[in-house]
Amino acid sequence: MITALELRDVAVRRGGRLLFEGLRATLSPGEARALTGANGSGKTSLLRAVAGLVRLDAGEISFGGAEPSEARGAGLHLVGHQDGLKPARTAAEELAFWSHWTGGTPESAAAAAEALELTPLLELEVRRLSAGQRRRLALSRVLASPRTLWLLDEPLSPLDARWRQRFGEMMAAHVARGGMILAAVHDPLPLPARTLEIAA
Amino acid sequence: MSRLSTLLSREVALAWGRGGGPLVAVGFYGGVATLVPLAIGPEPERLAAVAPGLAWVALALASLLSLERLLERDYEDGALDLLTLSPTPLELICAVKCFGQWLATGAPLALAAPVAAIALGASPTMAPLIFACALAGGLAFAFMGGIGAALSLGARRGGLLTAVIVLPLFVPPVIFGGGALDAYAAGLPWEAGFALMAAYALAAIALGPIAMAAACRNALS
Numbered sequence: 001m002i003t004a005l006e007l008r009d010v011a012v013r014r015g016g017r018l019l020f021e022g023l024r025a026t027l028s029p030g031e032a033r034a035l036t037g038a039n040g041s042g043k044t045s046l047l048r049a050v051a052g053l054v055r056l057d058a059g060e061i062s063f064g065g066a067e068p069s070e071a072r073g074a075g076l077h078l079v080g081h082q083d084g085l086k087p088a089r090t091a092a093e094e095l096a097f098w099s100h101w102t103g104g105t106p107e108s109a110a111a112a113a114e115a116l117e118l119t120p121l122l123e124l125e126v127r128r129l130s131a132g133q134r135r136r137l138a139l140s141r142v143l144a145s146p147r148t149l150w151l152l153d154e155p156l157s158p159l160d161a162r163w164r165q166r167f168g169e170m171m172a173a174h175v176a177r178g179g180m181i182l183a184a185v186h187d188p189l190p191l192p193a194r195t196l197e198i199a200a
Numbered sequence: 201m202s203r204l205s206t207l208l209s210r211e212v213a214l215a216w217g218r219g220g221g222p223l224v225a226v227g228f229y230g231g232v233a234t235l236v237p238l239a240i241g242p243e244p245e246r247l248a249a250v251a252p253g254l255a256w257v258a259l260a261l262a263s264l265l266s267l268e269r270l271l272e273r274d275y276e277d278g279a280l281d282l283l284t285l286s287p288t289p290l291e292l293i294c295a296v297k298c299f300g301q302w303l304a305t306g307a308p309l310a311l312a313a314p315v316a317a318i319a320l321g322a323s324p325t326m327a328p329l330i331f332a333c334a335l336a337g338g339l340a341f342a343f344m345g346g347i348g349a350a351l352s353l354g355a356r357r358g359g360l361l362t363a364v365i366v367l368p369l370f371v372p373p374v375i376f377g378g379g380a381l382d383a384y385a386a387g388l389p390w391e392a393g394f395a396l397m398a399a400y401a402l403a404a405i406a407l408g409p410i411a412m413a414a415a416c417r418n419a420l421s
Binding site for chain 2: 055074
């Protein structure tokens, strides 16, 4: 169980280039932070580092006392640029698999699909979905299983104004339940959030 | 249904849908078996002498075909990232993916192997041994092949690199399996060759996923 996220003097290097160093930040239950910075500043790399997918050059990431591999395995969701959805599978198959994989149930998957108005689309192959529908399907995975920390990489970019607002409300509800969100964005998040800026 | 069995059924489904899946491997295998008489001549005696060995080498080559996509697509589309974010160790995930590969490709090839060998002139009495060798050898090919697939993640022309990495790892099962088949055809004891190949397959199952997981972590980071 993740009870907090703390970044202590974190540095990440990619392809021999130092993206950032000395980064310090905390995220407490019931808090969202908008991760901002120029293109290539390292926002995605920081999210992946928190998820344990990128090695730190220096510093430490802790999860409020939880063992990092357990915290990452059971306590966080990552929605990145690549959504991991298979074009030849149906939306229902993909949602059911990922929901189960991350600890959800068929009921929670159905509720997530309903919340994101995906139910009429579930029998379509992923390749038939529009970019916005596909993003909603990717986002439905975070609703389908209860995990505390959401790491979102430009989650709203392919969504229209209505869905930006709706998913903003869902993020706000997650935060209100004591969840935590760290979201890389270029536009302001549609909910109260402190900013964590990565300087170029 | 447990996470692993869900992953296994997904892997098999994806393998079947992956550009024809096992049909491509079996088709390639049949194609190679058809080309051999055209290359070395149709004399039954000559073909019968080389049939078991040729069927065996063709099986190893056909197993290579689908290895490139064992992990590459999951790596490219982000699914591998998401698979790691579960309580299931990456080593087990890799093992399930290899087992799925074997179910989807190795098992159909094992069914085709006796047919191809007999078509080339092998004795029909060899069919059960060829099938058993192909099943056990297919496990070795899948799990050792997975190491090559993981090591070539993210590389340009990864399929070629996978083949270059994997072919040396295919040498022991090719030698042991081919040896068992030759010994059987000559009326000699074949059990030792088969046992060595089965031992290699077990070693591949035990060690392959560990190496694969390390290579995957390196590629992801």
